[in-house]
Amino acid sequence: xxxxxxxxxxxxxxxxxxxxxxxxxxxxxxxxxxxxxxxxxxxxxxxxxxxxxxxxxxxxxxxxxxxxxxxxxxxxxxxxxxxxxxxxxxxxxxxxxxxxxxxxxxxxxxxxxxxxxxxxxxxxxxxxxxxxxxxxxxxxxxxxxxxxxxxxxxxxxxxxxxxxxxxxxxxxxxxxxxxxxxxxxxxxxxxxxx
Amino acid sequence: xxxxxxxxxxxxxxxxxxxxxxxxxxxxxxxxxxxxxxxxxxxxxxxxxxxxxxxxxxxxxxxxxxxxxxxxxxxxxxxxxxxxxxxxxxxxxxxxxx
Numbered sequence: 001x002x003x004x005x006x007x008x009x010x011x012x013x014x015x016x017x018x019x020x021x022x023x024x025x026x027x028x029x030x031x032x033x034x035x036x037x038x039x040x041x042x043x044x045x046x047x048x049x050x051x052x053x054x055x056x057x058x059x060x061x062x063x064x065x066x067x068x069x070x071x072x073x074x075x076x077x078x079x080x081x082x083x084x085x086x087x088x089x090x091x092x093x094x095x096x097x098x099x100x101x102x103x104x105x106x107x108x109x110x111x112x113x114x115x116x117x118x119x120x121x122x123x124x125x126x127x128x129x130x131x132x133x134x135x136x137x138x139x140x141x142x143x144x145x146x147x148x149x150x151x152x153x154x155x156x157x158x159x160x161x162x163x164x165x166x167x168x169x170x171x172x173x174x175x176x177x178x179x180x181x182x183x184x185x186x187x188x189x190x191x192x193x194x
Numbered sequence: 195x196x197x198x199x200x201x202x203x204x205x206x207x208x209x210x211x212x213x214x215x216x217x218x219x220x221x222x223x224x225x226x227x228x229x230x231x232x233x234x235x236x237x238x239x240x241x242x243x244x245x246x247x248x249x250x251x252x253x254x255x256x257x258x259x260x261x262x263x264x265x266x267x268x269x270x271x272x273x274x275x276x277x278x279x280x281x282x283x284x285x286x287x288x289x290x291x292x
Contacts, residue, residue, distance in 0.1 A: 008285055008289060018220075080220065
């Protein structure tokens with residue numbers, strides 16, 4: 001009986017780790033996507049002579065669509081694991097809806113504050129992540145540390161760009177990528193320690 | 195509790211190998227026949243037998259995908275997740291962890 005109990009606990013630990021890995025993979029997606037978008041737009045633009053801004057818009061749209069596909073898969077898997085563990089929260093649709101609605105609100109506010117494309121990306125993503133952390137805090141009772149940290153890092157490191165201290169698109173890309181990479185690292189490290 | 199244990203033993207996940215297959219599949223989007231065979235150390239015939247039983251019970255779904263050569267992929271279904279939840283609940287109750 002003791003062995004069975006231990007086996008069940010081990011199963012639960014493994015499933016919890018998988019759940020957190022699915023969450024971390026979404027951060028890793030963006031940590032990889034931002035430099036890839038930057039480099040691809042530079043390379044394609046120099047080869048094909050297409051406007052770099054147009055390429056950035058097109059590639060960003062593709063990245064967002066792929067992310068939605070990726071997130072839907074992760075969300076489904078996390079829900080399945082929670083259901084199998086008997087920890088179905090239920091009624092999370094309204095939280096998901098609020099999380100989606102946060103973005104247009106943040107986009108409109110940031111658009112009013114700046115017209116610079118890179119600063120717009122930094123502030124939108126930074127403020128968006130902070131808003132998502134706030135939504136998680138209010139509706140799910142905490143555990144929004146990673147999102148808040150990503151948001152704060154991005155906003156803090158947007159200051160040199162904002163003040164025009166020689167920081168360009170490569171710097172903005174590095175900030176975005178580092179913020180998400182750190183978020184993924186902390187999520188996985190925490191999951192492995194638990 | 196004995197009723198529940200009897201129910202579990204009669205369910206498709208009452209067999210330890212089938213329970214292991216479902217548990218292995220749960221956190222994965224999908225897996226291959228070869229991967230599952232290696233992890234569970236089963237012969238192809240034995241694994242095929244268990245997979246057929248699980249598929250007939252609606253616990254898993256198998257399909258062929260294309261890579262360098264056609265490969266058999268296996269994934270857990272929503273019904274499978276429900277059955278697994280029930281099996282885990284009964285097992286937790288048996289060991290008194292619930």
